[in-house]
Amino acid sequence: MTEKPTTAKEMAQVETIIGRILQIGVIISAIIMAIGLVLFLVTGQSGYPGSTVPTSMQTILTGVVQFRPYAVMMLGVYCLILTPVLRVIVSIYAFYREKDRLYVAITTAVLVILIVALVIGVYGK
Secondary structure, eight states, X not given: OOOOOOOHHHHHHHHHHHHHHHHHHHHHHHHHHHXXXXXXXXXXXXXXXXXXXXXXXXXXXXXXXXXXXXXXXXXXXXXXXXXXXXXXXXXXXXXXXXXXXXXXXXXXXXXXXXXXXXXXXXXXX
């Protein structure tokens, strides 16, 4: 029994989903950053002493729970950074559905490079 190849209509739907992921990711990031900016404007302070900013995910999440403006804005930045990563993951799925092994391999390599870069950025200080 042979599998039915993906149709152009299905691939157009996947491309639409990828576009929506990017749109929604940017919108969510902008909303989170705007909330952080409003908190900053209302309180008049960053929530951290001097020029200190939260950089680790644990510090950011703790700061978000405590409504610290810089932490909320940094969460928005992290969401913006992770949006293309999610797009790459969806692309791997789309290429898998097309049975395009070459592009699955290339896109998986891109994902691995992104993850390695993120890990180096977090732990490579």
